[in-house]
Amino acid sequence: MMTLLMGMRASEIVQRIARDIDDQVRILWVTASKTEAGKRRFGVPVGLRPYLGELAKGKSPGDLLFGLRDRGWPNKCVQRICHEADVPVVCPRNAWPALNLGNGPPANHMPSISDVAVLVTGVVTGYVHASFVESWSHDQICHARRSTLDRYGQLPFFGRRLRNSWRSHTAVHHGMTFRPDYTMQFASSDEEARACTYVLQHRLDPGNDFGLSVSLTGFFRFLLPFMVLNTVVVIVAPLLLSIPFVVLSLVSPLFSKFVHPHLHKPYKRACSTAPLLIRLLLRSPMGPTMWTRHFLHHRHPRFSFNLMMPIGDWLRGVTWDADALDLVELRRVGGPGE
Ligand SMILES: [Zn+2]
């Protein structure tokens, strides 16, 4: 069946060892062929997975999957199956030439429906998780209420860091900068000096431009709230699900580092001065929505916490729709459409 369904050569089949089975029997590696071109990765069809899994059970990583067999053995098996099925006897190699795509997997290794379903599940759950955690941590850590801050103060080790996240975000980014308006970080050098003094006094991260960006260490701190569920998913879920799930957790820290600074510029200026990828993003249909959402967050800091993925705010009931006053101010500072 492996010759027919996976397009493998007879020698490749008989030389497989238990270690070649990977990713919960989804993948079979051929790494010991004589030529570079013979090194291949085969997707294992769903129907064959239980049988290969069974063969590997109880074997050491280096044990031959099928025991000691000569390269004629797969051919004999194909002949026996053809006889039992009462169909013309074919050579295994002739059964799949149309499937052979050279160095890559044969065409029947296109992802199965179940693989696609697992991948889509990873994307959807990863999106909801990333968006929800961004909304929650922005609200409960960066904009923590006084009573929550007091509780943080009693925690060992993390207590100071959590309170400093609040200082850096609420006190500095929302409080000491962008006071004149949403697009002007400081109105005077005095204002800047005051913010500088506060940052130094509380030993806040000096590399994040007064909370406008995220430094490298801040980037990893930002990731911590996502790591709880990420760790569980990586341990219990298949790779196809856990990869998109974990990758989507990077969106919030990456956007805070690279996109957030450009959201505090008049929209048209941001669209013409940001680096290419960010410019394209801002000019896409998502750009104006993202700019406006963050503008509204600064006017109403208990709402609209997500930069990019708004479903977390929506699930938590903390979205804000612009009112007439918001729209007047949005026009004044050069929001989208102006
Ligand atoms: Zn901001």
Ligand SMILES: [Zn+2]
């Ligand atoms: Zn905020």
